[in-house]
Amino acid sequence: MPSTTEPAIEFRDVSYRVGDTQVLSGLTLKVSVGETVVLLGRSGSGKTTTLKLINRLVSPSAGEIRVNGKPNAEMDVIRLRRGIGYVIQDAGLFPHFTVEKNIGLVPRIEGWPEEKIRSRVQELLQLVGLSADLAERYPHQLSGGQRQRVGVARALAGDPAILLMDEPFGALDPLTRDELQRELLLLQQRLHKTIVFVTHDLREALRLGSRIALMEAGRLVTVLAPQEFVKSSDPWAAAYVRAFGDGLESVANRGRS
C-alpha cells in the first residue's frame, strides 16, 4: 500500500535491550495510514515489545519511533496513549467496573458529558456486535468472546486513529476467533484505522494483514503482503508456511477481496 503522505507509525533503527539481552535490534519499519500491519513471530521474537514501543509502555535503548510524523518520545505520554487504542489478550478489562464503565472510562476522564458517554457506549456495543443490555454486566459475567469485544470497544472509545492489538484473539476457541477475525475485517472496512496486530498464528496474519512483518530473535526478517508471503522464498517465511500446511493461499486471498 504505497502512500505519499506521512506514515502513521515509523520505526527508525530502533533497538531495545534489557541488561545483557538484546530484545530488539535495528528495527526500521513504516506503517501507512489505514493499513493493518501484522507482526508475526514466535514467543520472544520481540513483537510485543515492538508494539509497546509505539505507545511508550517501553522506551527504546536506541533509535526513534515516530507517530503521525512526530517522535513519540517528545509527545506527552498520556496524550499519546489516549490517541492510540490498546487491546490485549484476555482483554484486560477492569473487573470492578461494569461493561459500560470499562468502555466509558477514557471518555469519562477526558471529561465528556454523561449523556454523550452513554450514547457513545451504546454505539460501540452495537459496533462490536454486543446487545445493549450487557452494559450493566461485570466482566466475569461475560464469555471470553464477549470480553474481547468489550476490549475492542473500549479501545475504540476515544476514536483513536491507531489501534494496537496484542494477540487479542489468542485465548479464544477457534469458532469465536474466526467470528471475531471476520468482524475485525468488517470493522476495518468501515473505520479505516491504522492497526498494528501481534500474533504467532500465520492464518490470522494472512487473513487480517495488509502486510506481514515477520520477526525472529529481535530482528525484522521481512515485510510482505499476504499473497507474497505464501510464495516467498525467504527461509523463515517458508518455514512458517510449511509449519502451517496447506490451504494458506486461499486464506491469503480471501482476506483481500
Added chain:
Amino acid sequence: MNVIRFILQNHTQVLELSLEHLWLVGLSTAFAMVIGIPLGIVIAHRPRLNKPVLAGANIIQTIPSLALFGFLLPVPWLGERSDRLAILALTLYALLPIIRNTYTGVCGVDPAVVEAGRGMGLTESQLLFQVELPLAVSVILSGVRVAVVISVGLATIAAAIGAGGLGEFIFRGLAMVDDRVILAGAIPAAILALGADLGVGWLEKSLRPR
C-alpha cells in the same frame, strides 16, 4: 452471675472505660492507616523498599508491649500524658498488618489490568485510585481488621502506664485477686474486639470488587 451483677452495679464506670478503650484503639488505628496505607502503596511500587520497610514493622512487632510502653515513658512530650504514649505504641503495633496487607493487595492486582489501564492513557494517580486501590481494598481492610483486634487486646496493657481503658479493671482485679473485677474488664474488651471484627468484616465485604 456475680460478674454480671458487678458490671451492672458499676455500669457507668464500665461504660466510661469502654469508651476510653475505644478511643485509644480508634485513634491509633486511624493513625496507623494514615501512615501504613501510603507506605504499603509506596513499597508495592518500589520493590527495593519493601524489604527494609516490612523488616522495620516486623521488628516493632517483636518488642514486648510492656517494654515498649516503658521505653517511651521518658520521651519528653509523650511521657507527659500516658494516653499519648499508649496511642503511639498502639499505632506502631498496628502498622505491620496494615502495611503488609496494603502491599500484598496492591501487588496482587492483575498486572495485565494495570498495563491495559496504563496503555489506555490513565495517569499514575488515576491508575492508583480507579484501579489498584479499589481492587486491593478488601485485602487492605482485612489487614485493618487484624490490626483492630490486636489493638483491643494490647490496649488493656495501656492501663499499666495509667492510660485508662478496660485494662484498669483487669489490673485492679489482679491486685485484689478478684475474678469479678478482672472479668468486668475482660468481657467488654472481648465484646469490643468481636464487634470491631464484625464491623470491619462487613465493610470489607461490601467494598469487595466483584
